[in-house]
Each structure stands twice: as C-alpha cells, then as structure tokens.
Amino acid sequence: LSYFPTLCHFVERLQVQVTQLYMPSTGIGHVWAFLLLIHAANAAPRTDENARWNVNFERKHVPEEYFGEWVGHTYHPSPVDWRALSIYQLLTDRFADGDPTNNELHRSGFDVRDMTYRHGGDFVGLTRKLPYIKGMGCQAIWISPIFQNGDNMYHQYAQHDFTMLDMRLGTLEELRSLTTAAHALGIYVVIDVVMNHMDNEFYFSGHEKSGTPFRWHGSGDSKEYELMPRRAKAEQYDTPAGKQPYVDFWYNNTWDPEAQYDGAVYGQWGERVIDDGHGTYPGSDFHHNGDLNDYSQPWDINMGKIYGTMDDLRLETKRVQDKYIAMTKALIASTDIDGFRVDTPMQVPLEFFKAWAPAIREFAKTLGKDRFGMFGEFYVTPQRYATMTGRGRDNSMYGQDKFIDGPATLKGGIVYSYYWYTFTAMVHGRPEFADGLPLAYKAEAPMMDTYDPMSHRSEYAMWNFCNNHDNWRMQAMTGTAQMRLCTAVITFWPGVPLHYAGDEQDLNTPGSALDGWAREELSASMAWRAVRTTPEGNPADRDNFDMTAQSYLYVQRLNAMRRAYFGDF
Numbered sequence: 151l152s153y154f155p156t157l158c159h160f161v162e163r164l165q166v167q168v169t170q171l172y173m174p175s176t177g178i179g180h181v182w183a184f185l186l187l188i189h190a191a192n193a194a195p196r197t198d199e200n201a202r203w204n205v206n207f208e209r210k211h212v213p214e215e216y217f218g219e220w221v222g223h224t225y226h227p228s229p230v231d232w233r234a235l236s237i238y239q240l241l242t243d244r245f246a247d248g249d250p251t252n253n254e255l256h257r258s259g260f261d262v263r264d265m266t267y268r269h270g271g272d273f274v275g276l277t278r279k280l281p282y283i284k285g286m287g288c289q290a291i292w293i294s295p296i297f298q299n300g301d302n303m304y305h306q307y308a309q310h311d312f313t314m315l316d317m318r319l320g321t322l323e324e325l326r327s328l329t330t331a332a333h334a335l336g337i338y339v340v341i342d343v344v345m346n347h348m349d350n351e352f353y354f355s356g357h358e359k360s361g362t363p364f365r366w367h368g369s370g371d372s373k374e375y376e377l378m379p380r381r382a383k384a385e386q387y388d389t390p391a392g393k394q395p396y397v398d399f400w401y402n403n404t405w406d407p408e409a410q411y412d413g414a415v416y417g418q419w420g421e422r423v424i425d426d427g428h429g430t431y432p433g434s435d436f437h438h439n440g441d442l443n444d445y446s447q448p449w450d451i452n453m454g455k456i457y458g459t460m461d462d463l464r465l466e467t468k469r470v471q472d473k474y475i476a477m478t479k480a481l482i483a484s485t486d487i488d489g490f491r492v493d494t495p496m497q498v499p500l501e502f503f504k505a506w507a508p509a510i511r512e513f514a515k516t517l518g519k520d521r522f523g524m525f526g527e528f529y530v531t532p533q534r535y536a537t538m539t540g541r542g543r544d545n546s547m548y549g550q551d552k553f554i555d556g557p558a559t560l561k562g563g564i565v566y567s568y569y570w571y572t573f574t575a576m577v578h579g580r581p582e583f584a585d586g587l588p589l590a591y592k593a594e595a596p597m598m599d600t601y602d603p604m605s606h607r608s609e610y611a612m613w614n615f616c617n618n619h620d621n622w623r624m625q626a627m628t629g630t631a632q633m634r635l636c637t638a639v640i641t642f643w644p645g646v647p648l649h650y651a652g653d654e655q656d657l658n659t660p661g662s663a664l665d666g667w668a669r670e671e672l673s674a675s676m677a678w679r680a681v682r683t684t685p686e687g688n689p690a691d692r693d694n695f696d697m698t699a700q701s702y703l704y705v706q707r708l709n710a711m712r713r714a715y716f717g718d719f
Contacts, residue, residue, distance in 0.1 A: 259302025287709025489523025
C-alpha cells in the first residue's frame, strides 16, 4: 500500500484528463496435398516423420516420460524482474506471413479474404518483424498458442496435442530461431498455453447435437455422462489405451460408484469446496460432467465443458498432471522460452497448479531460468484470482499471514478489475470511475499474496491492459486520444503494461475480437476492406509495420519514460 498516496494523486490527474477529452469541443490461395503429414502432425511420440515439429524427444508412447532437449544450446536467463518489462501481445497467425508454403500444410481454413479464417502468419514472419517490436520499446512478446489445432482455428485455442507444433505456424527449428533472435534483441518470449481443455472430439451420451446439462456424480440415468467420440474408430489413433481421438490424453467410460474428485476447488468468491459426493469416471483423462453453463457454481466452472465445444481435462488427477508436467518441461527445454500466459486458469482446479507450477519453476531453474514467468488470464473476480496468485488465499484468510496449503502457483495475471474502471471512464466519458483504480488496488491488497518463491520478495506483477484479443478495441468506441490516455495509465500503474498488436497503428475495427473483428493483422489484408472506419477505408487494409506512426512513437516514448523511472526495480 506504499503506492496508495501516489496513486490517489495519479487518479486526480487522470480524472482531469478524461474530463478534458469529453469537453463539448471534442467532437484462396493454392491447396497443398500433404496427407501423410496430417497424420504425422498428430503423433506426439517422436518419429522420423514428425521430428520437424515435435518438441518431445521420447520415442516411447509414455506421455509422462516425454522430454525435450537442445543439444549444445546455452539457455537465456530470466529477467531480473518481470515488472521491469513492457509486453507486446500478438496472434501469430495475424502478424506476418514469412513462409507461404506452410499456410495449408495441415488441414483447411486458409482464406485471407475472411476475418474468421487463417491468414498465414508464422514463426518466420514474426522473427523478421522483431526489430519493429524492439523499436517500440517492448522487452517481451506474448504469442498465441503454438500446438496443433484442427481446421482453421487460427486463434490456436483448440489444440489436439501439447507437444506437436502447428505445422502452419512453423517447425521446431523455426521456433528456435524466433527465440534466439528475440533474445539477441533483449526480448523475452512468453507462450500462451492451454491446460484446461482440448478441441471438440467428444459429445456427451444422448447429446450429440444439443447442449448438455451439467451433472455431478449421480446414479442410474442421472449419473455423469459417458463420452462418445465424434470420429469413427478407423479415424482414431492407436494408443496404449486403445483407439482414441487424442494421441496422449485418453477417455475411459468405466464408472466407479465410490470415486470422488481429488482436492478442493474454489468458487468466484474465494470459497473453498470439498467433494462430498460419490460416483465418477476416475480412469478418464477428461471430465464427463456436461457443459459449463453456470459460472457462479464452483463445480461447474472447474469441471464443465467451456462453450459446450472444448473437451475439459481432468487436471485434478495425478495421471494428467504428470503428463502435462513432462510435456511442459519438454517445451521449455526444446525451445528456450521464458514464460507462460496460462489460458482459462479460473476453470482449472487449484490442485493442478499446486503440482504443475513448482515442478516447472524447479525444472526451468536447472536451465538457468531462475525466474521463469507464469501468469494467468484473470477474467474473474479478485477473490477467485487471489486463490491462484502466489501461495493463494481463500476468503477466510484475507488480511492474515495465512495461505492455502502447498507451494506458490502463478506469479500474477491479466487483471480485468482495473480494465473495467478505465473502460467506463474512457468509453462512457465518466471520469469519476477513475476513482475505482486505487480503490480496487486497496481492496485487492489484503486478498493477494505477491510473494515470489524464486526471488524471495513480494512483487506485484499483474498485467494491465487497454485492449486484448478477447475484447473490442477501445479506440473503436472512443478515439485515439482516449486510447493514448489509457496507454499512459497502464504504463505507470503498478504491475506490467500489456500492449495489443495494432493499437500502436490505430487499428479501430468495431466489433468483438472473439468474432475476429478486432483481430486485425499487421500485414496488408483484404478481410477488413468492407469495414470502413475512416473516409479512406480501414487502416487494416494496408501494411501496418510503420515505425513512424504517431501512436507507435507515443508508445515508444512511454516505454522509455517507464524504463528511466523504474529501471529494473
């Protein structure tokens, strides 16, 4: 809370700036037939056929024994303090296409005319554009998930595997070239990882083409559902568990009427809940509970199938934890990345992070990465993300030197609490909502544990943002002046500033990023041509790697001021 008096003064200045802003005076390419490679791309045990894309070097089909390596490589050390960095977020497919020959290397979905399809961005293109990011003053990049997805799925959040790189993004050597080039420029690489779910290879028994009500334990006709593969057995993979839709994660419809769920789960208000029922499928790597419909119920949000389209993994079990720990270590060892942004952690039982996070920290330390970063997507209440930050606190522990049993988990995350206050102030012209920023910071303090077990210090490392890949662009609803003011706020607010690709070029397509509208690419594109946002058209039409653009230079100056003021903390 030593920040608090300064923050109050900062907010007073911010209110003045917002008020002034709202004064009345402001007014298909070629198709490639690589059918052999399609099968190879989904085989996680290492083979000669898939070696170009596989971060795993184990040839036996034993996922918990997978490992990575980079012979003769010297690994890049961690940053002295993550708070000293400014992070640039991008979707790899929507950044730069450096190798058009891989655009349709695996399945379909490439069409540069459609904002909901793949556009060809890859590791090679990103590597070539790193000086553009460096010139803006950002010292880290957060890139979208990298593992194999199915048709289209340009966003990469519906993975089939956790060791095979998506062939349309590039090879292992190309990813290594990316991390090597980034490190040479003083840029750290953070990968978006998805643990909670996979693609949509199953439906729940009796609900092949309909939504599925959530079930918890039960018996007879009301018990949890059996999982039914969508593909015929001939199209499934040979695994140690028989024919399976996924190579390394396996379903099992054997019902155990006495089985329970492992460990506690936590709800939206930080409440701890223990399973007092019986009956489930403990031999399955997946949850069999139905769709996630009620985000306020602890069991639903931890076990339900998100959107009814993403197969939910049984992460509270040691068997699945061991697989993910081995695969994550393989990823770090084979690519020399520096950190993770963890997708949907609020839907993951804390039991998983209590096992996974310390194992990954200790492994990374053996490579010389003594502060490997792990940050979550905190689209959730402060009470809930307090359970998975540091050692974690539930709602019975606030303001006390008490923590949830077990080691520390995530270092911080992308917080929406501050975003909503800034959004309301900027978009709706309500400067009084800027008061919410220091109030939220003060209310959050007794809930949070910011202790870092690697540095042995308390470090507030939440990520602050104006835009990201899941929301409307703020400037599409307001204007450039408001967006720049928001950028100044996140630059100097406690935590880490996060810049979303395209903001520095004033991209302003209206509409949700989840539907593709605000996921414009930096390269010249046809997909947004029909969406005119200026008299000249849409800025996304043209090549936007302009290092002389006014907003680019504005971000550059802010980052320089931040470094001059805070240094390495």
